[in-house]
Amino acid sequence: MMPIPYGRQSITDEDIEAVIQTLKSDYLTQGPKIKEFEEAFAAYIGSEYAVAVSNGTAALHLNCIALGVKPGVKVITTPITFAASANCVRYCGGEVVFADIDPDTYLLDISKVRELLEKSPKGTYSGIIPVDFAGRAVDLEAFRKLADEYGLWIIEDACHAPGGYFVDSSKNQQSCGNGNFADLAIFSFHPVKHIAAGEGGMTTTNSKVLYEKLVMLRTHGIIKDDLKYQNSVSFATGVNTGSAQEEQEQVDYPGWYMEMQELGYNYRLTDIQAALGLSQLGRAEKGLVRRKDIAEVYRDAFSGQDFVLSQSGVVVGHAYHLYVLEVKDRVGLYNFLRGKSIYAQIHYIPTHLMPYYRELGWKEGDMPIAEEYYNNCISLPMYPTLSYDEQRFVIDTILLYYSEKNCS
Template structure:
C-alpha cells in the first residue's frame, strides 16, 4: 500500500515490468553446467541418471525417465500406455495444449471433461460421465500446482481399467494427504520450463512405479531402440541394438540435467517462498467483493506454480480485457491460464464445439494470473497487491 500511495493516480505502480514467472539461477547452477561443458559427456552421460534419481527420490517413485521437454514426456506416457487409434483419453480443457495434443500424436481422441469451479481442476464426476467402451486413460492436470482429487481419480481408473496419467507440470513438491505428487498415479509428468518450480531450460520427466512403463519410456525417448539383452530378438554381438518400436529422439542433454540436479537442491526453499507469496495474496484479496481467490481442497497442499484471480463481470465496469490491460499498464505482467483447449481453431476443425464444458468457459472469461515466483522480493509482492487494489478501485461498480 505504501508503494501505491507514493505514486500519483496517473503513473504506474512500477517503473519496469514484473513478469508473471521467472527462473532463479545462482552460481551453483552455473558451475554445475560448466563442469559438464568441461567434461566428456554433453549428452547420454551420467548427469541424466543423477537427475532422474534425484527427482524419483524426491517424489518417492521407483523410476524416472527424463525427456527434452514436458510435451515429449507426455507423448512418452501416452506411448507407454499404448494409446492408439480409436482410443479415447479424458482430460481437462483448462490446461496447456500439450495435455491433449499428446493424445493426438498417438492417434487417440481427447475427450474433455468439465472442471470443478472451486479448484479449477478436472471434476471426477464429469470424468465418470465421459467414460465409454473406448476410454483408455485419464490425463488429469494439477492446475496452478493444486493436486487433482487423486484418490477419486485413482478409484475411477481402477474400476474401469484405465491408465491414470497425472500432468503435474505445475505441481512439483505438492502433496496430497501424506503423499508427494509423483508417487501415486500410474505415470506423472513434471515440466522444467523456466517458469516452473525448477528449470533445466527446457525439460520434462515421467515418474512411475511400473517397470513395464519405465522400460517403454526409455525405449520411446531414444528412437524405439534397445540394447537390453533380455529384450533383443537376436544378438549379433556387443555392438548390437534393435529398433523395436517407432520412437523419437526425445533425450535430455547432460547440460540440462546438471542444471536440474543443482536446482533440485533448492526446490524446498523455492516452494516455501511461493507459498509465502500466495499467503500474502490470499490475505490481501480475500475480502475484495467481486474477486474470487483460489480455493484448495482439504487433502491438497499446493506448490503454487500460478496464482489466479477471477474478476466476476457483474461487479465491474469494463470487461476482463480492460482490467487485464490496466494491470499491464501498471507494469504487472499478468497473464491468462488458459484458453479452453477445444476452442482453439485446430480443435474446432476436428469437430469440438463451444459449450461442451460450460464451467471451463465461465472460468476462462474472468481469470487473470498475477506474478508468483520465488525470485520476487517483498517489494515486488507489495507492487502486485498495490496494482490490483488500484485497478480494483478504478473498475468496481
Template sequence: MYIPYGKQCIDEKDIESVINVLKSDYLTQGPKIREFEEKVANYHGVKYAVALSNGTAALHAAYKVIGLDVDDEFITTPITFAATSNGGLYLGGKPVFVDIDKSDYNIDVTKIEEKITSRTKVITPVSYAGFPVNMEEIKKIANKYNLKIIHDAAHAIGARRNGYSVSDIADMTVLSFHPVKHITCGEGGMILTNNEEYYKKLLLFRTHGITKNIDEMEAKDGPWYYEMQELGYNYRITDIQCALGITQMEKLNGFLCKRNKIAEFYDKNLIKMDWITTPKYFNKDWIDTPLYSNLHKKPNNLCSYHIYPILIKNKSNRRAFVEYMRSSGIYVQVHYIPLHLMPYYKKHFGYKAGDFPIAEDFYEREVSIPIYPDLTEQELNYILNKIYTFKF
C-alpha cells in the same frame, strides 16, 4: 519495471554446475541424466524416472507406452495447456473433455464416469496451478472400468494431498521443467512410475527405440552393437540441462516455501477487494505449520503454486485489467484458453462454445498474477498497489 507472471530462479551454483558439464567429456547421454532422474525419483518416492527433452515429449511417451492407439479415447480437462491433449492426438487418440470443478478448477471428478465409453483407455487429470487433483477418487473410477491414469503434474512437482504425493497413485506422472515452472532445465520433462515394464519402454521410446543393453538384445555381436527394437523418437535430454536440474532440485523445498508465503500474502491482502475472487482452496488449512521452517518432514497437504489465479467477478473488466497491469510493467497472464474452443478441436472433434460452461466462465474471468521465489517485498507491494488502484 518488468515483473513477469513467472520466471526461473538461477544462482551461481546452477551456473557452476552447467559450466562443469561444458568442461567435461559428456554434453549428452552422460552420467548427469541418470543422476537427475534418481534425484527426482527419490524426492517423490518412486522406483523409476525417465527424463526427456520437454514436457510435451513426456506426455507423448506416456500415452504411447500405456497403449493409447488410433480411435482410443482419453479423458481430460479443457483447462490446460495444449500439450496435455496433443500427446494423445499424436497417436490418433480422441480427447474427451470433462468440465471443471468450481471449487478447485481441476477436472470435475463427479462428471468423469458419464464420459466413459467402450473406447476409453486413459484418464489424464491435471493438477491445475499446483493444487493436487483428487487422485483417490479418480483411481476408484479407473479401477472400476479398468482404465489407466496419466497424471499431468506439470504444475505440481512436490505437491501433496491427503498424504499422497503427485506420483503415488497414477500409473505415470508427468513433470515439466520449463523456465516458468518450479524448477527448470531450460526445457525438459520427466515421467515418474513404479511400473518396470513402462520404464523399459520409455527408455526405448526416448532414443529411437534403440537399446544397447546386452540383456535386452537378440544378438551380441560386439561392443559396438545396438538394436532398434521399436519405433521411437529422439526425445533425449542433455547432461547440460540435467546438471541445471540437479542443483535446482536441491532448492525445490525452498522454492515451494517461498511460493506458499507469496500466496498467503495475496490471500490476506486481496480478500478486501470485492471485485476479485481468490482461489477458495488456497487457504491456511492447506499450509501445515512445519512448512515454513523445513520440508524434510513432508506435510500431508501442500499446494505448489505454479500460478496464482484470481477471477475478475465482472468478466467485462478482465481485458481492461490485464492491459492496465501490463502497462504498469506487471505481465499478468491468462491460464488457459479452453482447449475445446481452439479451431483445431472444433474442426476435428466438433466441440463448440457452450459445451463446458464452467470452464468457459472460468476462462473469461481468470488472470494469473506474478508468483515466483525471487519476487521481492517491494515488487509484491507494487503489484498490490496497482491492483488496489485499478479503476473500472
C-alpha cells in the same frame, strides 16, 4: 521498478558452476548426469523410477505410446490446461474427450468424468489425464478408484506441481507424481516452472515394465542390453560359427552392437540440462516455502474484495506454480496491469475452443464452467524471487484499478 512477469527463472552461481563443470566433462549428452538427475528426482517425488526426456510434451507423448494409445482409443482430460495435455493423445491418433472442471478447484471434475463413463458402454474409454492445475494436487486416490472400476489407466500431468501433494483417505500425504495412484506422471523443466533446466521433462512411475519401455522409446527404440529379438548372432558379430541358438549361448556381443526394437524418438535430455536441473532441485523445497508465503499475502490482500469472484487461496499441498484470481472486468485489469509493466497472464484459453479442436467438433457451451472460468481468470506474478515490494506493487495496482473504476 523493473517489469514484473507472471513467472521467472532464478539462476544462481551454483547453477552456472554446475553447467560449467558438465561442459568441461567428457559428456554433453547421454552421460552420467542424466541418471544422477533421474535418481535424485525420483527420490524427491517418492517414485520408484524416473525417465528424463527433452520436454514435458515429449514425456506425455511417450506415455501415451507406452500405454497403447492409437486410433480408436478415447482419453478423457480437462479443458483448462496447456494444449499438450490433450495433444499427446492426438499424436498417437487417439480421440480426446473433454470433461468440465470443478469451479472450486479448477481441476478436472471427477463427477463429470463419471457421467461420461456411465453413459457409455464399458471399454469406450481407455484412460484419464488429470492435471494438477496451477500446482493444486488432484485427488488421485478418488480417480484411481474410478479408473479401476472402468479398467482405465491414468497419466498425471504434474508439470505445475513438483513438491505438491494431497491428503488421502488415511490422512497420508501423497506427493504429486509418486506413482501410488497414477500409472505414469509427467513434469516440465521449462524456465517458468519450479525447476528450470531451460527445457526438459521427466516421467515418474512405479512400474518397471513402463520404465523400461520409456527408456527405449526416448532413444529411437534402440537398446544395447536385453538383446532378445536378433535373428542371428552372425549378423551381430560378422562371424558365422554355427546355429543361431549355439551362437547365442557362446558369443559375447561386440561393443558396437545395438538393436532398434520399436519405432522410437529422439527425446533425450542433455547432460547440460540435467546438471542445471540437479542444481535447481537442490533448492526446490526452499522455493516451495517462498511460493506459499507469496500465496498467503495475496490471499489476505484480496479476501473480501467485491471485485474478486474467486482466488487460489491457501490450500494444503498446493505447489503454487500459479496464483489465480477470478475477477470482474478481467480484460480491463489485464490491460491496466500491462500499462504499469506488470505482465500477468491468462491460464488458459480452454483447449476445446482452440481452432484445431473446434474443427473436431467442440464448440462454445460444451464446457460451461471452464468457459466461465476463462472469462474471469488472471494469473498474478508468482515466483520465489518476487520481492515483497514487487508483490505489494502488484496488489496496490490491482486495488487502484478497481478503486478508480468504482469512482468513474
